[in-house]
Amino acid sequence: MPPADPMTDPAEDRRFMAAAIALSERGRGLSTPNPNVGCLIVRDGRVVGRGWTQKGGRPHAEAQALEQAMDRAHGATAYVTLEPCFHLSPRGPRCADLLARAGIRRAVIALRDPDPRTNGQGAAWLRDHGVAVEMGLMETQARAAMAGFVLRQTRGRPAVTLKLGLSLDGRIALPDGSSRWITGPDARAHAHLERARHDAILVGGGTLRCDAPRLDVRLPGMESRSPRRILLSRGEAPSGWERIKRPEDIAALDRVDHLLVEGGAQTAAAFLRAGLVDRLLLYRAPILIGEGLPGIGDIGLADLAQAHGRWALADERHLGVDRLEVYAAARSA
Amino acid sequence: MPPADPMTDPAEDRRFMAAAIALSERGRGLSTPNPNVGCLIVRDGRVVGRGWTQKGGRPHAEAQALEQAMDRAHGATAYVTLEPCFHLSPRGPRCADLLARAGIRRAVIALRDPDPRTNGQGAAWLRDHGVAVEMGLMETQARAAMAGFVLRQTRGRPAVTLKLGLSLDGRIALPDGSSRWITGPDARAHAHLERARHDAILVGGGTLRCDAPRLDVRLPGMESRSPRRILLSRGEAPSGWERIKRPEDIAALDRVDHLLVEGGAQTAAAFLRAGLVDRLLLYRAPILIGEGLPGIGDIGLADLAQAHGRWALADERHLGVDRLEVYAAARSA
Numbered sequence: 001m002p003p004a005d006p007m008t009d010p011a012e013d014r015r016f017m018a019a020a021i022a023l024s025e026r027g028r029g030l031s032t033p034n035p036n037v038g039c040l041i042v043r044d045g046r047v048v049g050r051g052w053t054q055k056g057g058r059p060h061a062e063a064q065a066l067e068q069a070m071d072r073a074h075g076a077t078a079y080v081t082l083e084p085c086f087h088l089s090p091r092g093p094r095c096a097d098l099l100a101r102a103g104i105r106r107a108v109i110a111l112r113d114p115d116p117r118t119n120g121q122g123a124a125w126l127r128d129h130g131v132a133v134e135m136g137l138m139e140t141q142a143r144a145a146m147a148g149f150v151l152r153q154t155r156g157r158p159a160v161t162l163k164l165g166l167s168l169d170g171r172i173a174l175p176d177g178s179s180r181w182i183t184g185p186d187a188r189a190h191a192h193l194e195r196a197r198h199d200a201i202l203v204g205g206g207t208l209r210c211d212a213p214r215l216d217v218r219l220p221g222m223e224s225r226s227p228r229r230i231l232l233s234r235g236e237a238p239s240g241w242e243r244i245k246r247p248e249d250i251a252a253l254d255r256v257d258h259l260l261v262e263g264g265a266q267t268a269a270a271f272l273r274a275g276l277v278d279r280l281l282l283y284r285a286p287i288l289i290g291e292g293l294p295g296i297g298d299i300g301l302a303d304l305a306q307a308h309g310r311w312a313l314a315d316e317r318h319l320g321v322d323r324l325e326v327y328a329a330a331r332s333a
Numbered sequence: 334m335p336p337a338d339p340m341t342d343p344a345e346d347r348r349f350m351a352a353a354i355a356l357s358e359r360g361r362g363l364s365t366p367n368p369n370v371g372c373l374i375v376r377d378g379r380v381v382g383r384g385w386t387q388k389g390g391r392p393h394a395e396a397q398a399l400e401q402a403m404d405r406a407h408g409a410t411a412y413v414t415l416e417p418c419f420h421l422s423p424r425g426p427r428c429a430d431l432l433a434r435a436g437i438r439r440a441v442i443a444l445r446d447p448d449p450r451t452n453g454q455g456a457a458w459l460r461d462h463g464v465a466v467e468m469g470l471m472e473t474q475a476r477a478a479m480a481g482f483v484l485r486q487t488r489g490r491p492a493v494t495l496k497l498g499l500s501l502d503g504r505i506a507l508p509d510g511s512s513r514w515i516t517g518p519d520a521r522a523h524a525h526l527e528r529a530r531h532d533a534i535l536v537g538g539g540t541l542r543c544d545a546p547r548l549d550v551r552l553p554g555m556e557s558r559s560p561r562r563i564l565l566s567r568g569e570a571p572s573g574w575e576r577i578k579r580p581e582d583i584a585a586l587d588r589v590d591h592l593l594v595e596g597g598a599q600t601a602a603a604f605l606r607a608g609l610v611d612r613l614l615l616y617r618a619p620i621l622i623g624e625g626l627p628g629i630g631d632i633g634l635a636d637l638a639q640a641h642g643r644w645a646l647a648d649e650r651h652l653g654v655d656r657l658e659v660y661a662a663a664r665s666a
Contacts, residue, residue: 164502166502166503167503167640168503168613168615168644168658168660169497169499169503169627169628169629170499170500170501170502170503170504170627170628171503171627174634174636174637178636178637179637180637181637182637269623269624272621272623280501280621282501285641286643286644286645286646286660287637287640287641287643287644288605288613288629288632288640288643288644289629289632289634289637289640290602290605290627290629290630290631290632290633290634291602291627291629291630291631291632291634292634294502294503294504294623294624294627295502295503296502296621296622296623296624297623297624298623298624299621299622299623299624300623301507301622301623301624301625303507303511304507304511304512304513304514304515304620304622307500307620307621307622308618308620310619310620310621311501311619311620311621312619312654313619313656321645323646325501327501327619
């Protein structure tokens, strides 16, 4: 390995990698079946190229960033959230090769590609072509941003987010089922943004019958980002919907790396029982409902001790008077 | 009104008043039937006396702070969370008189005393005796710290806090009633500290029968701070307990300015239906329970619109892996 540039600054590296990870989030729910990678090209402390994996997976983040950077990529540093691909594809060039040819002098990579067709070979290629490579910077954050791709590789299934809109006392509706509105406009807009960041949304038969949800993205300019709609049911799916019979069937969903489960209580419980929830999105309104509908049915908990240690707070923010809390499954890859 | 000292500094005033309010919290649940006042005496930017209303109401905060300050009170500023008392009492001296005699030059007061026996007369007495008086600084915070006293004066009833220990999905127990433990040791210790800050704890008949709660303060050195125990029930109260039949009967509880309601769901709902909850203490554990017992029963909500605008986040903190959220009733005095 060639020595790293003596001018490198760890704080600056983290800042640029954080920016690359933020870029990668733009491709979430869009880049499938390719991972949503982010790439930043920096020369002399200035960003000269930015890219993220585009719709359907092409172009790759690196190709897009290099196209922006043009000649300025020569001697620059590339920050990439995933090891540049090495394998040949009829759909586009190999990013490791592209970076080396463009004269990139140093590549900082967050996550080694678990895809066996690359898995270290992209980095090796770069090194063989005179590029200084550092791997592992902010790997945890990059892994979280590309959770669906990682889980496809490691567990053969998409990443699953369970969304709940709750009162302080944990109710999602009045006894008659009315739930408009628990949360306010800011929280609802955020929830629509989350829809756009998933490849598909799933609800159960009860929710479909009672609420007839549209499950689309109702944000100006983002209507085309509405994800596919999936029904968990033993019955027939309506036109425009796909159907699975059991939570485990998500593994077979083609081109779904990020799945959003939106209800109801039995569906949420089925995914939790199966250990198939990686992330909780809790939109909490500062209201009390008292008697009403719970968000989660029977998850088969025999003992409170079993409930502990499974969830860790990953993010939180205020959305108007409401609050969003994001919890990550402790055991999730 | 004499002119304020030209050397006064608003930021310093706020800092010292905040300290006086923090002192006042020490007397909560202890000073009844007197308000839990805090007092700080400051000369040349240095604290020379600190006081808070002691057990049973005497000595008053000002008397205690003056005793500490001794001669140093001469020319000093007194920060008091409540207007110093003016009325004559067989139990002790009038604080307005004490402050004036001690040579206090300036009195900064948070809250005008709503007690008609003082209500502005303490401040007037101070001014008449050459003390510069400023009233209203951090009134809202002082009012919250002395909520029980204020509500006794304005509504003829104690301040009521409803405590819930919840999972993320709003459950307080498994279906069989087991609730040990939802929250961890830090949250439970904090809940015991809250007990010590109340004059009495109330539970319903169901909770008494099922959980046989001791409702004491199990913190080293604070066992003597265990509050009185009150049962909401139509039946008989066990030995060592008092009993009320309806939430409204709290008005008749002697020497109870701060009441903590600890459960169960029907009791919580009864107080909420009656509009008699001023503060919510939510201890939230990062666990999911699914099917289980809710913390709050039927509060008679006909429409979700009615539920909004009633609660505002007042405080929050991490307690180990758990979180405490404190909500204040929006309409509470």
